[in-house]
Amino acid sequence: MHKSTPHTDINLLEEQVKPLFSATLSGGIVNIFAACIVYILLNSTSHATNAFLLSSGIIIFSAIRIAVASHYLNKKWFTLKQYLNTHVFLTLMVGVLWALYEFMQHKPGNDAIRNIVYLINFGLITGSITTLSTYKKAYLAYMLPQVIAILSVFILIDIEESFYMVLAFSLFIGFMVATSFNISSRHKNEIELTFNNKRLISELNNEIEIREKIQLELEKSKAELEQKVKERTRELVNINTNLEQVIEKKELAEQSLQYLAYHDELTGLPNRALLINRINHSIEIAYRNKQKLGIIFLDLDRFKAINDSLGHNIGDKLIQEVSKRLLQTLRKEDTISRNGGDEFVVVIQRMSSTDEAILVGQKLIESMTNIFEIDSHKIHIGASIGISIYPNDGESALALLKNADTAMFSAKKSGGNRLQFYDESMSNRLRERLVIENELHSALDRNEFYMVYQPQVNCITGQTIGFEALLRWNSEALGLIGPHQFIPLLEETGLIYSVGEWVIKEVITFIHKGYAGDTHIAMNLSALQFGDISLVELINNEIMRTGINPSKIEFEITESLFINDFETTERFLIELHKIGCSIALDDFGTGYTSMSYLTRLPIDSIKVDQYFIRNIDTNAGLENIVKAIINMSRSLGMSNVFEGVETEAELDIIKKLGGKIIQGYLFSKPLDAEGVIEWLSSREPLTQSG
Numbered sequence: 116m117h118k119s120t121p122h123t124d125i126n127l128l129e130e131q132v133k134p135l136f137s138a139t140l141s142g143g144i145v146n147i148f149a150a151c152i153v154y155i156l157l158n159s160t161s162h163a164t165n166a167f168l169l170s171s172g173i174i175i176f177s178a179i180r181i182a183v184a185s186h187y188l189n190k191k192w193f194t195l196k197q198y199l200n201t202h203v204f205l206t207l208m209v210g211v212l213w214a215l216y217e218f219m220q221h222k223p224g225n226d227a228i229r230n231i232v233y234l235i236n237f238g239l240i241t242g243s244i245t246t247l248s249t250y251k252k253a254y255l256a257y258m259l260p261q262v263i264a265i266l267s268v269f270i271l272i273d274i275e276e277s278f279y280m281v282l283a284f285s286l287f288i289g290f291m292v293a294t295s296f297n298i299s300s301r302h303k304n305e306i307e308l309t310f311n312n313k314r315l316i317s318e319l320n321n322e323i324e325i326r327e328k329i330q331l332e333l334e335k336s337k338a339e340l341e342q343k344v345k346e347r348t349r350e351l352v353n354i355n356t357n358l359e360q361v362i363e364k365k366e367l368a369e370q371s372l373q374y375l376a377y378h379d380e381l382t383g384l385p386n387r388a389l390l391i392n393r394i395n396h397s398i399e400i401a402y403r404n405k406q407k408l409g410i411i412f413l414d415l416d417r418f419k420a421i422n423d424s425l426g427h428n429i430g431d432k433l434i435q436e437v438s439k440r441l442l443q444t445l446r447k448e449d450t451i452s453r454n455g456g457d458e459f460v461v462v463i464q465r466m467s468s469t470d471e472a473i474l475v476g477q478k479l480i481e482s483m484t485n486i487f488e489i490d491s492h493k494i495h496i497g498a499s500i501g502i503s504i505y506p507n508d509g510e511s512a513l514a515l516l517k518n519a520d521t522a523m524f525s526a527k528k529s530g531g532n533r534l535q536f537y538d539e540s541m542s543n544r545l546r547e548r549l550v551i552e553n554e555l556h557s558a559l560d561r562n563e564f565y566m567v568y569q570p571q572v573n574c575i576t577g578q579t580i581g582f583e584a585l586l587r588w589n590s591e592a593l594g595l596i597g598p599h600q601f602i603p604l605l606e607e608t609g610l611i612y613s614v615g616e617w618v619i620k621e622v623i624t625f626i627h628k629g630y631a632g633d634t635h636i637a638m639n640l641s642a643l644q645f646g647d648i649s650l651v652e653l654i655n656n657e658i659m660r661t662g663i664n665p666s667k668i669e670f671e672i673t674e675s676l677f678i679n680d681f682e683t684t685e686r687f688l689i690e691l692h693k694i695g696c697s698i699a700l701d702d703f704g705t706g707y708t709s710m711s712y713l714t715r716l717p718i719d720s721i722k723v724d725q726y727f728i729r730n731i732d733t734n735a736g737l738e739n740i741v742k743a744i745i746n747m748s749r750s751l752g753m754s755n756v757f758e759g760v761e762t763e764a765e766l767d768i769i770k771k772l773g774g775k776i777i778q779g780y781l782f783s784k785p786l787d788a789e790g791v792i793e794w795l796s797s798r799e800p801l802t803q804s805g
Contacts, residue, residue: 128195129195130306130309131249131250131306132195132199132249132250134249135184135202135246135247135249135250135253136184136187136188136198136202137184137188138245138246138247139180139181139183139184139185139202139246140181140184140185141246142242142243142246142247143177143178143180143181144177144181145239145242146173146174146177146209146213146239147173147174147177147178149173149235149238149239150169150170150173150174150177151170151174152235153166153170153216153232153235154166154167154169154170156228156231156232157219157228157232160228162219165215165219166216166219169212169215169216169219172208172212173209173212173213176205176208176209176212177205177209179205180202180205180206180209183198183201183202183205184202186198187202199250202253203250203252203253203256204256206247206253206256206257207256207257207260209257210256210257210258210259210260210261211260213236213239213260213261213264214260214261214263214264215264216232216236217232217233217236217261217264217265217268218264218267218268233265236261236265239261240257240258240261240262240288243257243258244294244298248294248298249298255292258288258292262288376388377389377392379452379453381431381434381435381453382434382435382438382453383438384438384451384452384453384459385450385451385452385453386452386453387452387454387455389452390450390452390454390460390462390512391512391513391516393450393452393462394408394410394450394462394512394515394516395511395512397450397462397464398505398510398511398512400464400465401464401465401505401506402506404465406464406465406466406467407466407467407468407469407504407505407506407507408462408463408464408466408504408505408515409461409462409463409466409469409471409472409475409502409503409504409505410460410461410462410463410502410503410504410505410515410516410518410519411460411461411462411463411472411475411476411479411500411501411502411519412454412458412459412460412500412501412502412503412516412519412520412522412523413441413458413459413460413461413479413483413498413499413500413523414457414458414459414498414499414500414523414527415437415457415458415483415496415497415498416496416497416498416499416527416531416532417495417496417497417531418430418433418456418457418496419457421433421494421496425492425494429489429490429492429494432489432490433487433489433494433496434453434457436487436489437457437459437483437487437496438451438453438459440482440483440485441459441461441479441482443482444475444478444479444482445461445475448464448465449461449462449463449464449475450462450464460516460519461475461479463475466504469502469504469536472502472504473502473534476500476502476534477534479498479500480497480498480500480532480533480534483496483497483498483532484496484497484498484532497531497532498531498532499523499526499527499531499532499533499534499535500523500526500533500534500535501518501519501520501521501522501523501524501525501526501534501535501536501537502519502522502534502535502536502537503515503516503518503519503522503536503537504536504537508537518537519537521537522535522536522537522538523535548604550593551593551596551600551601551604552604552608554590554592554593555588555601555604555605555608555610556608556610558588558590559610559613559614559617561591563588563589563590563591564586564587564588564614564617564618565587565588565589565787566584566585566586566587566618566621566622566625567584567585567587567785567786567787568582568583568584568585568625568631568636568785568786568787568788568790568791569582569583569585569778569783569784569785569786570582570778570782570783570786570794571583571634571637571756571776571777571778572776572777572778572782572783573775573776573777574766574769574770574774574775574776574777575770575775577798578798579634579794579795579798580634580635580776581631581634581635581636581637581669582631582634582635582636582637582786582791583636583637583638583671583778583785584618584621584622584625584636584637584638584639585598585785586598586602586614586618588601602641605641606641606642606643609643611641611643611644612643612644612647615640615641615644615650616650616653618638619638619650619653619654619657620657622636622638622668623654623657623658623661623663623668624661625788626661626663626667626668627661627662627663630788630791630792631667631791631795632795634667634795635666635667635668635669635697636667636668636669637669637670637671637699638668638669638670638671639670639671639701640670640671640672642673645672645683645684645687648686648687648690650687651687651690651691651694654668654691654694654696655694658694658695664695665694665695665696666695666696666697668696668697669696669697669698669699669719669720670691670696670697670698670699671699671700671701671722672684672688672698672699672700672701673700673701673702681712684716685715685716688716688717688718689717691717692717697719697720698716698717698718698719698720699718699719699720699721699722699756700713700718700720700721700722701722701724702722702724702758703721703722703723703724703744713751714751718751718753719753719754720753720754720755720756721744721748721753721754721755721756722755722756722757722758722778723741723744723755723756723757723758723774724758724759725758725759725760725779726759727740727741727744728741728757728758728759728760728765728769728779729759729761729765730765731765731768731769732762732764732765732767732768738768738772741757741768741769741772741774742772745772745773745774754776755774755775755776756776756777756778757769757774757776757777757778757779758778758779759778759779759780760777760778760779760780760781760782761779761780761781762781763781765781766781
């Protein structure tokens with residue numbers, strides 16, 4: 116056995132660390148990119164300054180490390196040991212800076228950010244195996260500081276799972292170190308084997324030269340022939356093996372495509388294509404046996420809000436849990452299909468009475484109202500169900516599905532979490548809705564919208580303090596359409612954005628022309644418009660263009676905005692308030708407003724819904740509620756507007772409770788522009804008594 120020489124050892128080391136220097140560029144770029152990501156995540160937290168310093172340090176040391184590796188590969192002015200020691204030191208510094216980043220997470224501002232930082236660190240530790248493991252010291256210098264920091268943080272956060280987290284992470288690190296050492300050993304062995312092979316080949320060539328020339332040629336030819344036979348045999352075996360694998364993959368792909376063609380990929384339930392086949396088959400059986408067939412169309416309530424707020428991953432898991440629960444509720448002979456999105460269809464076979472469909476529908480609704488627990492989230496949903504019956508509501512699969520869908524739509528419009536049988540009038544209402552929706556798309560272009568303004572009057576002085584701007588639609592084809600019919604359609608179709616901008620410009624122009632005098636104009640904003648922060652810029656631009664006083668504009672919001680997305684609502688209202696516009700909370704008392712919301716938002720006025728005003732003179736309970744609202748508003752420094760006042764008796768109670776600003780038909784219906792001018796010119800403030 117040959118002893119290694121210093122020269123040989125140096126050559127071995129050069130070959131061993133060559134991949135280390137070659138991979139430095141990619142590893143450095145990954146560290147720089149990761150440092151930028153973590154800085155962006157922590158920029159808006161209390162760790163922003165430290166994050167900037169640490170990310171800068173990582174970027175600088177990574178860049179220097181790349182430069183050192185490049186210098187070694189291209190110039191080699193210094194010894195290999197000098198380059199190696201410098202590289203390991205720079206790697207250690209990057210590892211220490213990442214360790215400091217990880218140690219910062221023992222007091223995070225946001226658990227989600229901490230988890231993302233952990234994931235990035237785990238990814239860097241894992242990924243560095245491929246770039247650093249050819250030289251153990253480099254990998255240990257990078258990995259050990261981070262391991263120590265992560266273990267320290269797990270101990271410091273002192274949560275119940277910390278023991279298991281430490282144990283799991285220790286096992287993970289043990290596996291990483293073992294893998295790294297294994298890679299390093301294998302790499303070194305491969306290099307030594309290559310050197311030994313070269314030496315042996317050289318010695319063998321020397322021995323072969325001593326042999327007789329003819330014998331050498333004969334052996335050489337024989338060896339070449341055998342090698343070619345082996346290579347050809349190996350090629351044939353590989354070709355045969357690959358061919359078998361291709362055939363197997365093709366068969367699996369065909370089976371998968373066949374399955375996907377008839378099943379939903381997310382839940383494994385039959386899809387619409389298979390559903391229609393099964394409905395047609397069930398219709399044949401029902402026809403022969405003179406039985407009924409029930410089609411239940413189920414749509415989840417509040418699914419979109421859950422999907423938007425918690426993410427599509429949670430939404431997908433919820434759909435999977437719903438499908439499992441539905442399968443547990445139904446009989447084996449019944450068919451359940453996912454129709455797409457959050458819609459499911461159930462086929463109830465061999466029905467003797469429609470009561471069976473009611474019973475199944477009620478069970479399905481009950482199963483959906485129970486809490487779903489997904490990834491520590493407690494989720495409440497419901498279900499709207501439409502039912503069509505064969506042969507009464509259709510004799511084909513498509514007709515039965517269409518009518519069950521129509522019935523479901525009616526159930527959802529009625530408040531959801533209920534079931535509804537199909538009847539022919541539903542189709543008529545749906546067709547009427549489609550006609551209105553079709554006309555609505557071109558209503559703005561045809562100038563069919565117009566504004567009316569309902570006065571808000573101080574009932575003590577008689578002074579008109581403002582108007583509420585109300586949108587109206589006079590369709591050329593359909594005539595006057597009520598707001599309760601077309602405004603929900605504006606929101607569903609997305610037209611609310613363009614129409615909403617038109618309303619804002621129309622009202623600001625109305626103020627600019629002086630029609631409203633010294634009063635302010637209040638206008639409603641849709642919940643959808645609060646997701647568009649650029650709307651604030653539009654409002655500010657219109658105010659600057661016309662030069663009006665922004666205090667003459669008031670925006671009314673509803674309580675539902677708080678529940679849907681409080682943070683977006685808060686940001687939007689603060690920006691509006693900065694411009695100088697006032698904010699009113701509309702329909703107060705009909706939703707779920709929290710006192711914490713009222714104290715955090717820049718609300719200037721609370722409008723008491725007409726539900727609490729109607730018959731307040733004969734209902735002591737309503738009087739007490741309104742009194743409580745008035746007292747609460749005063750304590751918060753907010754004014755009140757009382758909507759829907761129509762009788763003197765109602766007005767007397769409001770005065771008695773200390774209310775002042777009235778809006779309702781007792782004073783005036785909504786007025787057009789000329790009516791507003793006439794109203795303001797004819798009104799004389801009353802002399803306040805007492």
